[in-house]
Amino acid sequence: MPELPEVETVRRTLTPAIGGTIAAVWDSGMGLHMQRKPPRAALKKLVGATITGIRRIGKYLLVDTDGPSTLLVHLGMTGRLRIQAKGDPRAKHTHVVFALGARELRFSDPRRFGQVDVVTRAKERAHPALAVLGPDALTDGIDVTAFHARARGKKAMLKAFVLDQSVIAGVGNIYASEALWRAKLRPTTRAHRLTLDRASVLAAAIREVFEHALEKGGTSLRDFVDADGAEGENADYLWVYDREGLPCPRCQTPIKRTVLQGRATYFCPTCQTP
DNA sequence: CCGGAGACCTGATAGC
DNA sequence: TGCTATCAGGTCTCCG
Numbered sequence: 001m002p003e004l005p006e007v008e009t010v011r012r013t014l015t016p017a018i019g020g021t022i023a024a025v026w027d028s029g030m031g032l033h034m035q036r037k038p039p040r041a042a043l044k045k046l047v048g049a050t051i052t053g054i055r056r057i058g059k060y061l062l063v064d065t066d067g068p069s070t071l072l073v074h075l076g077m078t079g080r081l082r083i084q085a086k087g088d089p090r091a092k093h094t095h096v097v098f099a100l101g102a103r104e105l106r107f108s109d110p111r112r113f114g115q116v117d118v119v120t121r122a123k124e125r126a127h128p129a130l131a132v133l134g135p136d137a138l139t140d141g142i143d144v145t146a147f148h149a150r151a152r153g154k155k156a157m158l159k160a161f162v163l164d165q166s167v168i169a170g171v172g173n174i175y176a177s178e179a180l181w182r183a184k185l186r187p188t189t190r191a192h193r194l195t196l197d198r199a200s201v202l203a204a205a206i207r208e209v210f211e212h213a214l215e216k217g218g219t220s221l222r223d224f225v226d227a228d229g230a231e232g233e234n235a236d237y238l239w240v241y242d243r244e245g246l247p248c249p250r251c252q253t254p255i256k257r258t259v260l261q262g263r264a265t266y267f268c269p270t271c272q273t274p
Numbered sequence: 275c276c277g278g279a280g281a282c283c284t285g286a287t288a289g290c
Numbered sequence: 291t292g293c294t295a296t297c298a299g300g301t302c303t304c305c306g
Contacts, residue, residue: 001299033282034301059300077300078284093284111283113300129301156277165301172299222286222298241299261278264297 001223002059002075004137004170005213006232010081011056013227014063017083020100021050022065028095034074034115034129042118043096045069051100058133058169062124063105070121074129076113078223082106137170137206138214148199151191158194159187159260162206171206174219174241177266179205181240181248186274187258187265212237240266 002010025043049065056062061081063071073081080091084104090097091108096116098105107116119127134150135142150167158180162171171179180187183205185198194202218224218232221242225231235242239249241264244257248268258265 003299006299074300076283077298109283110285111298111300113283115301154276160277163300174299219299224299262280263300 001077001079002218003172003175004056004059005175005210005234006218006224007056007059007061007075007170008138008214009218009226009232010075011054011061013230014054014061014081014083014105017063017100017103017105017227018051018053020103020105022046022048022098022100024099026097026099030095030112032076032095032109032112032115034076034113039117043116045118046071046098056136056139057130058136058165059172060129060133062119064121068120068122069118070124072115072117072119072124072127072129073107074115076109076111076115078111079107079109079114080223080225081227082108082225082229083227084229132166133169134164134166135168137168138210142168142203142206144196144200144203147203148194148196151194151199154191156191157187157260158185158189158191158202159265161191162202168206170210173263173265174221174238175206175209175213177241178239179209181267181272182209184272186272187260187267189274240268242266 025047027040046069049067052066053064061073086102086104093110094106094108096107159176162176183202213234216232216234216237219234220231221235240255243255245254248255251271253268253270255266256269
């Protein structure tokens with residue numbers, strides 16, 4: 001569900017939790033797919049700590065506290081982090097709840113593809129999930145030379161290349177199609193064929209697509225909502241994703257849908273050069 | 275080592 | 291109405 005703009009939208013709407021002290025933690029005991037065992041023991045370390053800030057690296061959220069521990073959250077496909085009043089009914093598939101006075105910070109995730117963990121802030125980059133991440137597309141920016149260098153010798157298709165979180169952290173299935181359309185590049189083009197110029201255009205396209213989506217509060221095609229439960233508006237502004245048969249906004253050719261590595265992929269057969 | 279396919283889950287929706 | 295098949299924003303693991 002969430003890619004960089006959605007996770008960043010959640011981060012921004014979570015800031016009212018800063019200053020809140022975690023009085024108690026509850027968890028469903030249900031294992032999350034990415035981590036197999038419930039993080040109950042680790043979560044206990046957060047009791048008594050006060051939330052001091054919320055960061056994002058790629059699609060991961062980090063909730064910092066005044067202690068040495070930081071809460072690490074990945075929303076997977078259907079994960080939600082919400083701030084709700086204690087008395088509000090809990091959503092089905094709620095797996096972790098942090099009591100913060102009159103409010104609660106709640107993590108729910110029907111498909112359980114998400115991840116919740118606790119890391120020691122000083123050693124957070126050693127966490128396997130974070131260790132492999134490349135530069136964050138917005139926070140760090142994309143170094144065109146390094147980006148181009150990573151494409152060298154790669155036979156993978158451009159779409160797989162931009163989805164590789166070790167190359168750039170934050171791109172997911174929707175924005176991969178959107179960025180490649182904006183850069184006028186075919187998703188099936190092999191990555192090693194990226195010239196420095198095209199790498200530069202693609203890097204800029206990723207940033208522009210993200211900034212645009214962020215302004216709209218993210219894309220809510222099905223599940224995504226921010227920490228207040230609000231949907232994003234960006235689904236109304238997508239150029240190609242989920243728009244099979246509709247006219248390309250640049251050249252009016254009907255948009256095509258294909259499946260690449262099992263995932264829906266949208267492109268304009270006319271203005272995205274192979 | 276690399277790239278692609280399948281697995282992991284539940285729920286919504288389209289089609290019969 | 292009700293059943294079945296398909297699809298979904300992510301990542302990991304296995305296989306060739």
